[in-house]
Amino acid sequence: MKIKRIVEGLVSGGWLAGMCLACGLAGMAQTPAAHKTENVIVVMIDGLRWQEVFRGADPELIKAPGPEALDDPKGRAANAQKHYWRETAQERRQALMPFLWSVVASEGQIFGNRDLGSDSHVTNGLNFSYPGYNETLTGFADPRVHSNDNVPNPNVTVFEWLNAKPEFAGKVAAFGAWDVFNGIFNRERCGFVVNAGYDPLTAIPATPELALLNALKAETVRIWLDEPFDPIPYHTAVEYLKVKKPRVLFVGLGETDDWAHTGSYPEYLNSAHLGDSYLKELWELVQSMPEYRGKTTLIALPDHGRGVGAEWTSHGEKIPASKETWMAFLGPDTAGLGERKQVGPVTESQIAATLAALLGEDYHAAVTKSGAPIGDVLGK
Numbered sequence: 001m002k003i004k005r006i007v008e009g010l011v012s013g014g015w016l017a018g019m020c021l022a023c024g025l026a027g028m029a030q031t032p033a034a035h036k037t038e039n040v041i042v043v044m045i046d047g048l049r050w051q052e053v054f055r056g057a058d059p060e061l062i063k064a065p066g067p068e069a070l071d072d073p074k075g076r077a078a079n080a081q082k083h084y085w086r087e088t089a090q091e092r093r094q095a096l097m098p099f100l101w102s103v104v105a106s107e108g109q110i111f112g113n114r115d116l117g118s119d120s121h122v123t124n125g126l127n128f129s130y131p132g133y134n135e136t137l138t139g140f141a142d143p144r145v146h147s148n149d150n151v152p153n154p155n156v157t158v159f160e161w162l163n164a165k166p167e168f169a170g171k172v173a174a175f176g177a178w179d180v181f182n183g184i185f186n187r188e189r190c191g192f193v194v195n196a197g198y199d200p201l202t203a204i205p206a207t208p209e210l211a212l213l214n215a216l217k218a219e220t221v222r223i224w225l226d227e228p229f230d231p232i233p234y235h236t237a238v239e240y241l242k243v244k245k246p247r248v249l250f251v252g253l254g255e256t257d258d259w260a261h262t263g264s265y266p267e268y269l270n271s272a273h274l275g276d277s278y279l280k281e282l283w284e285l286v287q288s289m290p291e292y293r294g295k296t297t298l299i300a301l302p303d304h305g306r307g308v309g310a311e312w313t314s315h316g317e318k319i320p321a322s323k324e325t326w327m328a329f330l331g332p333d334t335a336g337l338g339e340r341k342q343v344g345p346v347t348e349s350q351i352a353a354t355l356a357a358l359l360g361e362d363y364h365a366a367v368t369k370s371g372a373p374i375g376d377v378l379g380k
């Protein structure tokens, strides 16, 4: 806490901005620009396609009731049509992700609508989760990361890189539904709180809410053995945020991918809608807290796309369309250009350096194989 106060004082006092300007005059081209962002929250929504984000519910897929194994598939399809079906793509996406298409679309930036000449994609060639998270969080694809096995990541994420700096030490945390986040962030090595899967959060004293969340993790039915339903890790992350006020926070949601693999388009849409509501909740929560208000950037994106048509349930190396993603930025340094059109491609490998640059740190210079920061979202 002490370290954070000192750093905040320096930043708010303009000392850091002045220093960067001086560096710029000295001709150091890689110097991060002056910035207002002091905190970054990254929300990753596993395998949520750009097609739903930009076009809303698919006209054909929304008719499909999904697997008989889920109770009342016809009722689920009817609910999905009621909540997410509208005549135009603009109305459908607004119904599916109302926060993205109101606040982020007016005050932030959204990349990846191929219908309008904006391309966002992963570069790892594998188009599945661990390689996608590794690329996004380290800034580069690594051929050694080629499975979803829960093994310690040989690479250092930008989260670990930041946590090694005195001004961020102890101010970094990651929460995820999927238990493999323990490996992706390398929990044993990284030095910050990683809470994933069905593990209870014990790193902070239990609030009543946290005690209940830990009980639900232990006691609710496990549809997927490697991850609980998204509300549990999400609300756990929120409890942690309220108590510890981290400067760099990761929240990983997983139900979109799980329901898609299960073949339930209605539940896939419900989980996308829930993810959007969490972006809204998080944004409103941080704007209500002095530690975050006006100095926090929110980044949202998936770890891969999915196939099209009947292949919507799947993704991977053999489904080229599943490399296609989307990404959204909202914060005090990002100009409100909204939905980007006719713009150069962006890649998931640029997220790590962009995240760091928002905080005034030059990750791209330190890790030269990482993608360069996305200039358009920096320096409003």
Ligand SMILES: [Zn+2]
Pocket (backbone or CB within 6 Å): 046, 047, 128, 129, 130, 257, 303, 304
């Ligand atoms: Zn995934």
